[in-house]
Amino acid sequence: MAQILDDISRTFDEFLLVPGLTTAEHTPNNVSLRAPIAKYRPADGPPTKVLNTPFVSAAMQAVSGDELAIALARRGGAAFIFCSQPIEEQVKMVRLVKEHKAGFVVSDSNLSPDVPLSAALELRERTGHSTIAITTDGKNSSKLVGLLTSKDYWEFKDDLSRPIRDFFTPVEKLVLAKEGTTLTEATELLWKNKKECLPIIDEAGNLKSLVFRKDYFDHKSNPDELTDEQKRLFVGGALNSFDHVERGSALVEAGADCLCFDSSDGYTEWQKKAVCELREALGARAEEVPIGGGNVVSKEGFDFLVREAGVDFVKVGIGGGSICITREQKGIGRGQASAVLEVAAARDAYCKETGIYVPLCSDGGLNNDTNIMMALAMGSDFVMMGKYFAMTAESPTPTLTYRGRLYKPYWGEGSRRARNWQRYKQSEKKELVFEEGVDAYVPFSGALADKVASTVTKLKATMCNVGVLDLKELHENARITRVSEMTLVEGGTSNVEQLDRVYTEGH
Numbered sequence: 001m002a003q004i005l006d007d008i009s010r011t012f013d014e015f016l017l018v019p020g021l022t023t024a025e026h027t028p029n030n031v032s033l034r035a036p037i038a039k040y041r042p043a044d045g046p047p048t049k050v051l052n053t054p055f056v057s058a059a060m061q062a063v064s065g066d067e068l069a070i071a072l073a074r075r076g077g078a079a080f081i082f083c084s085q086p087i088e089e090q091v092k093m094v095r096l097v098k099e100h101k102a103g104f105v106v107s108d109s110n111l112s113p114d115v116p117l118s119a120a121l122e123l124r125e126r127t128g129h130s131t132i133a134i135t136t137d138g139k140n141s142s143k144l145v146g147l148l149t150s151k152d153y154w155e156f157k158d159d160l161s162r163p164i165r166d167f168f169t170p171v172e173k174l175v176l177a178k179e180g181t182t183l184t185e186a187t188e189l190l191w192k193n194k195k196e197c198l199p200i201i202d203e204a205g206n207l208k209s210l211v212f213r214k215d216y217f218d219h220k221s222n223p224d225e226l227t228d229e230q231k232r233l234f235v236g237g238a239l240n241s242f243d244h245v246e247r248g249s250a251l252v253e254a255g256a257d258c259l260c261f262d263s264s265d266g267y268t269e270w271q272k273k274a275v276c277e278l279r280e281a282l283g284a285r286a287e288e289v290p291i292g293g294g295n296v297v298s299k300e301g302f303d304f305l306v307r308e309a310g311v312d313f314v315k316v317g318i319g320g321g322s323i324c325i326t327r328e329q330k331g332i333g334r335g336q337a338s339a340v341l342e343v344a345a346a347r348d349a350y351c352k353e354t355g356i357y358v359p360l361c362s363d364g365g366l367n368n369d370t371n372i373m374m375a376l377a378m379g380s381d382f383v384m385m386g387k388y389f390a391m392t393a394e395s396p397t398p399t400l401t402y403r404g405r406l407y408k409p410y411w412g413e414g415s416r417r418a419r420n421w422q423r424y425k426q427s428e429k430k431e432l433v434f435e436e437g438v439d440a441y442v443p444f445s446g447a448l449a450d451k452v453a454s455t456v457t458k459l460k461a462t463m464c465n466v467g468v469l470d471l472k473e474l475h476e477n478a479r480i481t482r483v484s485e486m487t488l489v490e491g492g493t494s495n496v497e498q499l500d501r502v503y504t505e506g507h
């Protein structure tokens, strides 16, 4: 007869944290959210491979492109660039992140001197950028002939049909710097010359990048930025268990800092074989690049991936994702809280037995900041989120308006729209027989930096209430209570009239 587990499958919303003693040292400034991303021996000292902010973005087409990866690494987290695309496309995205030089921007607004001034206004409207590089043929890497900013024309008085050559500031009058200039030198030049923008050119006078004064402040206000040893931004790459050797090797070659198998069920011989083959192919480089496995929802799944496959971190969660219909379609999965609690207990037992700590990542179904807090308190080291990031300005999809509100498209990797042959190869005909994800829209929530900053502030404030200063202390000291239905009612507002709620919450 089938075995019925004693435990009921539970979600994060069914629990609350009980405050612990908050002392004078428990202030948000003293709280660290650093989290290990690879297994390590606590007896040998603190982990060396860490996230500064415990958030990673889901390996999904509607989430993890290069722009989001850059924005997230700058806030201390990491993106896993999706693998449901050709290897060369994924590699290109990884390269774009690794080549991103903080402060040096490839100009996205460029025009030739011959086009009318109206073209500059249209471009400004489209990109939101008022500094336009004027190059011989209007391309971003051609010979620079000048800069056009909103100080160069008066849009309400000037004749918009006149060519830009009548307005722009020519290159002879600009302060320029040569390729190879450091960010500190570029910033000093901007300051000394009281300029807002410094074009960087090569020996032949071709435009390479632009440095803006305003980015200096942005850089200074990003102390959590996650970089590799060469100060390049950190980025992860997702893998499937079909072309893992070729894909994984190409991603590492391109500079990926971390790899992770993207599978809805990682408790499989396939994944073990794939991890072992990839390790062998990477040789010594496998020591440097953590390889994550998943997803699992049980002690057995954890033990299999760690003891047999030897993964560096384990991703937890089946069926909880916001666009996921796996439980509905296949009847498998587990409430995310139950899954994290059981896998965290297995992780702690493994650590006691072997002295090796294996980080856990709670993946999917985090509907608000309190869910993130609970995932961390229950033993996750970091969380993977899809919807949270799909909603931001930096996700790869366009912003759309519907009935006066802004939305972004968001679809599952197992939906028909994703055409993800790798993840759902169930039929003999290699067709998608049934979907495991939906194609949807999510409200637009603005810049990733603002959203992450707001969530981080809340997490730190809650950790002060709990009386802990880091995630290790949180795991050891969190006291969590189950809530009754009436407690949930009590926790909401009561007997007050709320006017139409303004959408301010990030999720």
Ligand code: IMP
Residues within 6 Å of the ligand: 058, 059, 060, 264, 319, 320, 321, 322, 323, 324, 325, 326, 363, 364, 365, 366, 384, 385, 386, 387, 388, 411, 412, 413, 414, 415, 436, 437, 438
């Ligand atoms: P979210 O943060 O709740 O939106 O969930 C994102 C997670 O859902 C991803 O990291 C994947 O683990 C999972 N996922 C992505 N696409 C699908 C799908 O089509 N079906 C089921 N789960 C999915």
